[in-house]
Amino acid sequence: MTKAPAILAMLGGGQLGRFFVTAAHELGYKVIVLDPDPNAPAGLIADDHIVAAYDDPAALQQLASRCAAATTEFENVPAAALQTLAEKIPVHPSADAVAIAQNRVAEKRFFRNNGFATALFLVIEKSEDLDQAGEEMFPAILKIARLGYDGKGQARVKDIAEAKAAFAGYNAPCVLEKMVKLDLEVSVVLARNSSGECQSFTLAENQHSHGILDVSIVPARTSAELLSKAESMAKQVAEHLNYIGVLAVEFFIVDGELLVNEMAPRPHNSGHYTIDGCVTNQFEQQVRAVCDLPLGSPHLHSASVMVNLLGDLWFQDDSEESREPDWAILNSIPNLKLHLYGKQSARPGRKMGHFTVIDSDATKAVTTALAAREAIGVRD
Numbered sequence: 001m002t003k004a005p006a007i008l009a010m011l012g013g014g015q016l017g018r019f020f021v022t023a024a025h026e027l028g029y030k031v032i033v034l035d036p037d038p039n040a041p042a043g044l045i046a047d048d049h050i051v052a053a054y055d056d057p058a059a060l061q062q063l064a065s066r067c068a069a070a071t072t073e074f075e076n077v078p079a080a081a082l083q084t085l086a087e088k089i090p091v092h093p094s095a096d097a098v099a100i101a102q103n104r105v106a107e108k109r110f111f112r113n114n115g116f117a118t119a120l121f122l123v124i125e126k127s128e129d130l131d132q133a134g135e136e137m138f139p140a141i142l143k144i145a146r147l148g149y150d151g152k153g154q155a156r157v158k159d160i161a162e163a164k165a166a167f168a169g170y171n172a173p174c175v176l177e178k179m180v181k182l183d184l185e186v187s188v189v190l191a192r193n194s195s196g197e198c199q200s201f202t203l204a205e206n207q208h209s210h211g212i213l214d215v216s217i218v219p220a221r222t223s224a225e226l227l228s229k230a231e232s233m234a235k236q237v238a239e240h241l242n243y244i245g246v247l248a249v250e251f252f253i254v255d256g257e258l259l260v261n262e263m264a265p266r267p268h269n270s271g272h273y274t275i276d277g278c279v280t281n282q283f284e285q286q287v288r289a290v291c292d293l294p295l296g297s298p299h300l301h302s303a304s305v306m307v308n309l310l311g312d313l314w315f316q317d318d319s320e321e322s323r324e325p326d327w328a329i330l331n332s333i334p335n336l337k338l339h340l341y342g343k344q345s346a347r348p349g350r351k352m353g354h355f356t357v358i359d360s361d362a363t364k365a366v367t368t369a370l371a372a373r374e375a376i377g378v379r380d
Contacts, residue, residue, distance in 0.1 A: 002068045002090070002291035004028030007047070009063040009089075011054055011081065012073035013040025015341040015351065016267050016283075019275070020073060021046050023283035029291070032067060034059055041342040042073070055081045064088035071245060071290045075102040075265050076147060092194075092244040092290045093265045100241070101265040104145045104175045114240045116233065116260045119252065120178040130163050130176065137178050142166045145173040154211065183253040185261070186220045188234035189271035191246050191285035194292045198238060199285065200231040201278060202300040204270045206250075209380055212349065215373070216270045216306040217366060218277060222253065230258055237263060246271075246286040269308065269351070276337040276356045277304030303362035305369035307378065309353040311346035316377050322346045329375050330355055335365075336372055 002008075005028055010017045013035030021031045021042050033046040036053050043049030052059035055078045063070060069090045072082065075098055082095035100106045105125075111118050122133055124142070133140075142163050144153035155166035156179070167174060185208070190200040205220035206213055219227065234249040237260070241247075248268030250261040267282040274281040280288075280296025288295050314322035322345070330338050340353035357372065359365035 001293065004291075005030065006068040006291075007032060007066055008287070008290065009034065009067040009070035009085070010042060010046070010073060011035075011070065011077045013037060013042040013046075013049070014073055015041055015343075016073035017042030018045060018341060019267070019281075019283040020071070020286055023281070024287050027284065027287055029287065032063060034063060039344040044342055054078055055084075057084075060084050069290050071286060072098065073266055090290075093247070094242070094244070097241045097243050098265050101263050102146060104143055104262070105173055107262060108175055110240075111237075111260050114237075116237065117258065118260050119180050119254075122176045124163075124167060124174040124176050127164055127167055130160050130167065133160055133163065133176060137176060139179045141177050141179055142170075143175045143177060144170045145175060180252055180254045180259070183256065184220065184222060185250065185252060186222065186226075186230060187216075187248055187250045187268065187270045188230050189246065189248045189268050189274070189282050190231075190234050190238060191282070191289045191295050191298075192235075192238045192243050193289045193295060194244050197295050198235050199295045199298045200234060201271060201274055201282065201298045203227045203230050204273065206270050210349075212310065212351075213269045213308055214378075215308075215369070216273055216304075217362075218273050218300065218304045218306075219362070226253065226256075226258065233258060233260065245289050246282055269354075270306070272339070272354050273304035273306040273356050274298070275339065277302045277358050302358035302360060303365045304356055304358050305365045306354055306356045307369055307373045308351060309340075309355065309376070309378070310348065311350035311352050312348045312379070313352070313377055314346035315348060325376055330372055333357070333368065333372055335359055335368065 007030045010033045013033050018041040024031045030047040032048040033043045034050045038051050050059045079095040079099040085091045139158045142155045157163040185206045192198040203220040205217040207215045246267045248264040252259040271282040279299045313325045338355045357369040
């Protein structure tokens with residue numbers, strides 16, 4: 001068990017790292033952030049910020065010599081860097097778990113090999129692999145295996161010809177996944193420590209716009225049976241990975257059945273509601289799991305609706321110059337909690353912050369959040 005006071009290493013300096021730093025400080029820990037961006041939001045509030053590449057040997061040596069444990073805020077940290085650190089200090093999640101989650105091919109094979117239902121898919125490593133796709137595969141989405149997120153590295157294709165054209169543009173391993181008619185998209189965020197204790201947060205219902213999460217509604221508007229089944233499946237995923245840390249598992253609900261879509265080996269955008277709606281938030285759970293402390297209660301004390309705030313809000317008048325939105329519009333709503341990430345500059349599609357509306361009445365929470373979303377200028 002890593003007890004406070006101690007220093008923790010965070011690989012990654014974005015908003016997820018920033019929330020982790022805050023949670024760690026509240027529990028008595030210090031944090032060193034490793035991120036190549038000198039203006040990384042987490043680095044601005046950390047106890048130290050090493051500005052270097054994630055695989056920089058000198059930087060990793062610093063972390064290994066100064067820190068008691070390490071974690072990450074995004075899945076594209078080189079798994080080899082985590083492995084290097086793990087030779088000296090505990091690293092959670094493990095390099096092996098991150099390596100699976102950061103590669104769609106490895107991830108899909110992991111789900112299939114462990115008996116988790118998914119949408120129909122094919123692994124595409126060369127153009128000729130697409131010839132295996134029958135008519136039943138289309139329409140489909142071609143997803144690049146690595147470095148695709150928030151809708152990036154994905155192409156909707158209606159037949160083999162379009163799929164081959166898209167693959168030629170990527171020229172890298174991909175997954176071809178059949179498009180399914182969704183009832184809902186949902187996600188479970190959970191925490192698991194090295195003692196095997198596992199706690200799940202309430203299932204979130206997720207709505208996306210242009211491939212980026214727009215709104216999360218908690219609890220998800222589905223049956224109690226599916227709520228329970230999704231939590232159980234997510235825990236099974238964590239157990240098969242021997243996972244330690246915070247893990248998000250995303251699902252499609254299709255014809256009333258759960259299909260595993262993907263996972264993220266870190267706190268998740270759809271788990272931001274836990275900051276205001278739960279006894280313990282996902283970032284405190286990350287600290288607790290990494291330090292092998294007993295996990296906190298994930299109890300949802302209020303219905304919650306989270307709305308993402310993208311950089312598009314700073315450019316509402318079709319101007320090339322950004323302008324700060326009028327936050328007074330949101331701050332005038334008493335049960336709305338605004339969280340801005342401290343990023344130096346806005347750009348369209350960039351996650352700049354979010355707000356969460358909490359209420360004892362789930363319907364009122366949704367109504368208030370969607371009205372606030374419209375009032376601040378979020379557009380579909």
